Amino acid sequence: MKAIVVATSVVTCLVVAQPTAAQQAQPSGPRPGTYMNVGFTALTDAGWSTSKNLASILQGDHDPKVRGFTIPNTELTLDGAVDPYFRGIANFIFKLDENGETGVELEEAYVVTTALRGNLQLKAGQYFADFGRQNTMHPHAWSFVDQPVVLSRMFGPEGLRSQGVRLSWLLPTPWYTETMVSVVNSTNGTTFSFRSEESAVIHGGVPVERGVNEVGDMLVVPRIATSFDPSPTQTLLLGASAALGPNNSGPDERTAIYGVDGYWKWKSASAQQGFPFVSLQGEFLTRRYDAAVRPSIDDTTVTLAAGPINDRGGYAQLLWGIKPRVVAGLRTDIATGDVPALVTEFRGDRLRVSPNLTWYPSEFSKIRVQYNYDDRKSLGKDHSLWVQLEFLLGAHAAHKF
Amino acid sequence: MRIRNAFAAALVALVALSGLGATVVAKIRVVATTPDLASIAREIGGEAVEVVALAKPTEDPHFVDAKPSHIVTLNRADVLIEGGAELELGWLPPLLESSRNTRIAAGAPGRVVASQGVQMLEIPAAFDRSKGDVHSQGNPHFLLDPPNARTFAISLADQFSKVDPASAALYTANATKFSAALDAKYAEWQRKLEPFRGAKIVTYHKDFVYLAARFNLEVVAELEPKPGIAPSPAHIARVIQTMRATSARVILVQPYQNRKTAATVARQAGAVVLDMPQQPGARPDTKTWLAMMDHLVTTLANALGEPR
Numbered sequence: 001m002k003a004i005v006v007a008t009s010v011v012t013c014l015v016v017a018q019p020t021a022a023q024q025a026q027p028s029g030p031r032p033g034t035y036m037n038v039g040f041t042a043l044t045d046a047g048w049s050t051s052k053n054l055a056s057i058l059q060g061d062h063d064p065k066v067r068g069f070t071i072p073n074t075e076l077t078l079d080g081a082v083d084p085y086f087r088g089i090a091n092f093i094f095k096l097d098e099n100g101e102t103g104v105e106l107e108e109a110y111v112v113t114t115a116l117r118g119n120l121q122l123k124a125g126q127y128f129a130d131f132g133r134q135n136t137m138h139p140h141a142w143s144f145v146d147q148p149v150v151l152s153r154m155f156g157p158e159g160l161r162s163q164g165v166r167l168s169w170l171l172p173t174p175w176y177t178e179t180m181v182s183v184v185n186s187t188n189g190t191t192f193s194f195r196s197e198e199s200a201v202i203h204g205g206v207p208v209e210r211g212v213n214e215v216g217d218m219l220v221v222p223r224i225a226t227s228f229d230p231s232p233t234q235t236l237l238l239g240a241s242a243a244l245g246p247n248n249s250g251p252d253e254r255t256a257i258y259g260v261d262g263y264w265k266w267k268s269a270s271a272q273q274g275f276p277f278v279s280l281q282g283e284f285l286t287r288r289y290d291a292a293v294r295p296s297i298d299d300t301t302v303t304l305a306a307g308p309i310n311d312r313g314g315y316a317q318l319l320w321g322i323k324p325r326v327v328a329g330l331r332t333d334i335a336t337g338d339v340p341a342l343v344t345e346f347r348g349d350r351l352r353v354s355p356n357l358t359w360y361p362s363e364f365s366k367i368r369v370q371y372n373y374d375d376r377k378s379l380g381k382d383h384s385l386w387v388q389l390e391f392l393l394g395a396h397a398a399h400k401f
Numbered sequence: 402m403r404i405r406n407a408f409a410a411a412l413v414a415l416v417a418l419s420g421l422g423a424t425v426v427a428k429i430r431v432v433a434t435t436p437d438l439a440s441i442a443r444e445i446g447g448e449a450v451e452v453v454a455l456a457k458p459t460e461d462p463h464f465v466d467a468k469p470s471h472i473v474t475l476n477r478a479d480v481l482i483e484g485g486a487e488l489e490l491g492w493l494p495p496l497l498e499s500s501r502n503t504r505i506a507a508g509a510p511g512r513v514v515a516s517q518g519v520q521m522l523e524i525p526a527a528f529d530r531s532k533g534d535v536h537s538q539g540n541p542h543f544l545l546d547p548p549n550a551r552t553f554a555i556s557l558a559d560q561f562s563k564v565d566p567a568s569a570a571l572y573t574a575n576a577t578k579f580s581a582a583l584d585a586k587y588a589e590w591q592r593k594l595e596p597f598r599g600a601k602i603v604t605y606h607k608d609f610v611y612l613a614a615r616f617n618l619e620v621v622a623e624l625e626p627k628p629g630i631a632p633s634p635a636h637i638a639r640v641i642q643t644m645r646a647t648s649a650r651v652i653l654v655q656p657y658q659n660r661k662t663a664a665t666v667a668r669q670a671g672a673v674v675l676d677m678p679q680q681p682g683a684r685p686d687t688k689t690w691l692a693m694m695d696h697l698v699t700t701l702a703n704a705l706g707e708p709r
Contacts, residue, residue, distance in 0.1 A: 028497070081507075170473075227470065267466060269457055271464065272659060273464050362629060364530060398494045
């Protein structure tokens, strides 16, 4: 465990230099005269919903949880080469909560090795765990205003992220295959299904204080992804992930989340600014949460029975880049939990359908309109309409596929 | 005498064969971001290299998808050639990070930045995105200027030689051969376009500035009001007015640009739309950079020479 502690304490030290007058062509990277890229993005949302308790239908931390106006996410991103061996990335979030109070958080801060042999790569620090497709994406890269229901249920409001290390290996296959495993801390609010203080939402009991006594108390996130191009204009990316670790319903209980994800994209051979294109993305997750015999958090005289709490769900989203800078999208979310295990609003059957339309005036701004039809089977139907405006200053983060 | 000649010939053949043997064993794997760079790399590398381009000849090179198959291609590359000047900024960095290949890391002999050593045009005095997506290091469409292509070809031979010293003579010879072919063609292109000195042209994007500057043509308008910004009706109306006032007769478009908009403007301004792909391979008759330039110059000269 010592190695992990050392690796995660690596400090990403990034310094800005004085700009130089020389205009020499540079390899793709930071602008000449700087040692790092500095970028800032802001998401400002406005809208209305028939639901009065928006936090119960929009569980993502960067979802618009206010009737009216809100700024659920702005982020300052710094990145650059640390030295010949590491690249460093740091990401700071400033956001307004439902009451208009400003929240600040260190979202990610990590280094990635650039010169390891054997097609290996090590990542260390705090980062979004490589589980599925959307979990590692920052809100400004999302294709919808809010995060998929299943991801909120499995990973909580802020996604699955923690402090630790990841080792990844690019396999020597003729087509892309990458396998990786993360070992990270299993505690705090961003490890929702594990030793999170918020876990009562899942198991309904009083959370147990569990320390870290062995390797098994860490959260382990393995993933394999493979991709090939069925034709010169199409790409298919498939992945399978798991997140395995302790939970705090009891002293020895564990949680296992498994997921599969797929992404297919067609882009015209004569695409202008990347348009037209059609893409289909889907993820399916299933969680087995083994719960101990525990006192109910609502009434400690009541004892809840031991047993697995099983949940599953998924989403599929279709995007059509109609013409340069105009994208129409349709997402369907489904989520369900086994009965007669504990019934809460976070576990009931739910169907959500979200059509949207996004217009990008330039690469550096976007305006999005989205409607949500939300059917929580036991709680009723809700309708929400959102408008989102994003703007970007400074360096434009290049998007991964 | 005769015996000595035969001996010399045998020696030359042996050297050539051994050289050939070496190149057959391990070709240098070259990845170019765009097909124009790839085409010149093939001219310089010849038999000693195998070259692939990441961008398709018909797609917008600013917006290539960072798809995983490119990661594999880059992982196995000995040399990466990029245009630079931020052309590939939106997609190359994440590919490079995932490729985990130190041979093509910035500063390594296997990393070639084609715009290095090139006299860049339109370097902005200040960075201001209200002027559109202006590249801070200058206009990246520099390979349409033949002397820039020559500069790149010669420096590429040097760079290939650093990576693969065994074939250095081949690279130098190929660079000389390519430069000679280019110079011959360049003289011909200048002759062809000389009668149209000062001719007014219109382009879709700011992507023909090097060609215009070299051959003394004047770009009087772009269909994009600012780089990367979609044409608006008001701007289109202004372009039509400008074209009528300046007698601009041609609109240059690349395969990925909106031909319908260009055709509408051309109809109203009494001009013609010219297909001017800047990437070799976008048309069946423009497989190499030289053939492509030939096509561009001939198309332009023919259109400008048409009687009204």
